[in-house]
Amino acid sequence: MSPTGMDPAAAVRTAGDALGDAIYRRVIPCLDVTDGRVVKGIEFVDLRDAGDPVELAAFYNAEGADELVFLDITASSDSRKTMLDVIERTSDQLFIPLTVGGGVRATKDMHELLRAGADKVSINTAAIAEPSLIDAGADLFGKQCIVVAIDARREPDGSGWGVYTHGGRRPAGLDAVAWAAEAAKRGAGEILLTSMDRDGTRDGYDLALLEEISRACDVPVIASGGAGNLDHLVEALAPGRADAVLAASIFHFREYRVNEAKRHLAANGIPVRLPR
Amino acid sequence: MTPNAEPVIAVVDHGAGNLRSITRAIQAAGARPVITTDPAAIVAADGIILPGVGAACAAMNRLDDLALTDLLRERVAAGVPFLGVCLGMQLLFGHQEEGDTNGLGVLRGRVRMLRPGVKIPQIGWNTVRATGDGPLGAAGSEGDFYFVHSFVVDDADPADIAGVTRYGEVFPSVVTHGAVWGMQFHPEKSSDAGLKLVNAWVDLVRNTEAGKAGAA
Numbered sequence: 163m164s165p166t167g168m169d170p171a172a173a174v175r176t177a178g179d180a181l182g183d184a185i186y187r188r189v190i191p192c193l194d195v196t197d198g199r200v201v202k203g204i205e206f207v208d209l210r211d212a213g214d215p216v217e218l219a220a221f222y223n224a225e226g227a228d229e230l231v232f233l234d235i236t237a238s239s240d241s242r243k244t245m246l247d248v249i250e251r252t253s254d255q256l257f258i259p260l261t262v263g264g265g266v267r268a269t270k271d272m273h274e275l276l277r278a279g280a281d282k283v284s285i286n287t288a289a290i291a292e293p294s295l296i297d298a299g300a301d302l303f304g305k306q307c308i309v310v311a312i313d314a315r316r317e318p319d320g321s322g323w324g325v326y327t328h329g330g331r332r333p334a335g336l337d338a339v340a341w342a343a344e345a346a347k348r349g350a351g352e353i354l355l356t357s358m359d360r361d362g363t364r365d366g367y368d369l370a371l372l373e374e375i376s377r378a379c380d381v382p383v384i385a386s387g388g389a390g391n392l393d394h395l396v397e398a399l400a401p402g403r404a405d406a407v408l409a410a411s412i413f414h415f416r417e418y419r420v421n422e423a424k425r426h427l428a429a430n431g432i433p434v435r436l437p438r
Numbered sequence: 439m440t441p442n443a444e445p446v447i448a449v450v451d452h453g454a455g456n457l458r459s460i461t462r463a464i465q466a467a468g469a470r471p472v473i474t475t476d477p478a479a480i481v482a483a484d485g486i487i488l489p490g491v492g493a494a495c496a497a498m499n500r501l502d503d504l505a506l507t508d509l510l511r512e513r514v515a516a517g518v519p520f521l522g523v524c525l526g527m528q529l530l531f532g533h534q535e536e537g538d539t540n541g542l543g544v545l546r547g548r549v550r551m552l553r554p555g556v557k558i559p560q561i562g563w564n565t566v567r568a569t570g571d572g573p574l575g576a577a578g579s580e581g582d583f584y585f586v587h588s589f590v591v592d593d594a595d596p597a598d599i600a601g602v603t604r605y606g607e608v609f610p611s612v613v614t615h616g617a618v619w620g621m622q623f624h625p626e627k628s629s630d631a632g633l634k635l636v637n638a639w640v641d642l643v644r645n646t647e648a649g650k651a652g653a654a
Contacts, residue, residue, distance in 0.1 A: 168570070168577075169596075170569070170570070170595075170596035170597040170599070171596040173569040173570055173577065173596070174569050174596045174599050174602060174610075176569075177567040177568065177569040177577075177578070177601075177602045178567075178602045178604065178608035180567055180578070181565060181567055181602065181603065181604040181608065182565075182604070183604065185556070185562070185564070185605065186562055186563045186564060186582075188562050188563070223629060228562065228563055250458075253456075253458055253459055253462070254458075254462050257459060257462075257463060257626055257627060257628065257629050257630075257632060257633055258584070258627060258628075258629050259584055259624075259627050276456050277456070277458070278458070279456060279458040279459060280456070281456055281459075281586075281627065303491075303492070304491045304492040304493070305559070306491060306559050306561060306586045306587075307491070351559060351561060352561060380557060380558070381557060381559075382557055382561050382562070405557065405561075405562070406562070435563040435582045438580070438581065438582065438631075
């Protein structure tokens with residue numbers, strides 16, 4: 163008998179029946195880091211040092227961010243060492259999932275980042291150059307550690323979306339939907355999908371792209387690029403689109419708080435984790 | 439008898455990747471983590487954590503290679519507090535669908551893939567509901583924790599199930615059997631809610647150690 167006096171099997175059934183079907187969608191702030199400093203620090207809260215990734219990470223954790231992404235936007239070898247230190251300091255103080263990307267070229271780089279305290283590594287250009295890096299990473303560390311980032315841009319003739327590298331300037335000669343499907347098949351645990359058409363526009367995520375990619379892959383899709391207001395997050399997280407949204411500028415500049423975004427999502431029927 | 443102020447926790451390093459967060463969480467709870475594969479260190483510890491991500495088969499092979507499989511079973515039988523996290527929880531059970539292998543088999547049940555119809559792996563936060571009064575709080579209480587897994591425990595003894603979660607299907611997300619606890623989620627990645635559970639387990643270690651010292 164359980165302490166409540168109910169038969170254990172009945173207690174398990176009762177508890178299970180009380181749980182809803184909803185699967186939480188995630189809200190993930192992304193910090194661009196170079197030489198150990200956040201490039202766009204948040205301006206609207208009173209932080210001792212808004213350029214310190216660790217302090218910003220702590221702030222976002224307190225705000226209810228579900229995960230954090232650090233993107234090393236220079237990824238020179240000096241910057242990489244600094245990044246390892248940032249990851250160590252962050253993971254020593256914070257107990258939420260941390261994804262790190264930028265300049266990951268080999269499983270050795272992945273191992274370094276994971277050992278420093280990252281939970282997942284994001285790979286982009288290197289995976290395009292050498293797709294077997296996805297398989298190798300998944301075999302060594304488990305697919306849940308491997309995030310494949312895809313920068314997609316609509317083809318001029320409207321036929322679909324191409325994959326681009328180097329900040330959207332260089333075409334990789336791949337179809338984004340086919341590449342996402344291949345990445346998932348090879349062992350990507352998640353797809354981080356950035357619309358280069360929408361990135362920086364604040365016009366909203368590319369919903370058609372999200373739907374195509376979500377249909378083509380059986381792994382979670384993280385939407386990135388285009389968020390300008392909280393309704394954009396609602397649209398992106400509707401069924402059949404993204405499982406998570408990545409956002410930078412709407413949180414870093416004066417507009418929205420993460421906890422405000424999550425309340426807005428909940429009010430619009432999107433299941434999210436809220437403070438209990 | 440005074441509770442052991444700073445119990446030593448052996449964190450079994452079977453190549454499971456990021457052990458930094460779990461060791462920091464143990465430190466935050468006031469215990470001293472030792473990452474080890476050394477049988478002597480494991481025997482000397484006040485509590486044992488079997489962490490883990492990755493494949494069941496590879497993990498069991500590594501435990502076998504390190505001659506730790508029987509040792510861990512013996513420590514559990516001796517009543518040493520034991521915490522299995524994620525894959526480490528799954529390894530407490532018997533047959534593992536992944537790689538068609540066997541776990542430690544210290545708890546009744548088996549491990550199988552999540553049923554189709556949902557994205558696998560489950561990656562993200564989900565709700566755990568307490569089935570009775572236990573480490574999670576009073577019966578019916580809920581908390582959110584961070585999950586990363588493709589496999590779940592099935593056919594467990596209902597009396598061992600302390601918490602359940604729904605992801606397409608309902609599965610055991612916290613099990614307790616005496617001093618043996620298992621958590622399918624990552625408490626070390628579940629912010630304050632997770633740290634509270636690590637604290638609760640470390641308290642169990644403290645009190646078990648106190649009992650041992652009192653009996654000696």
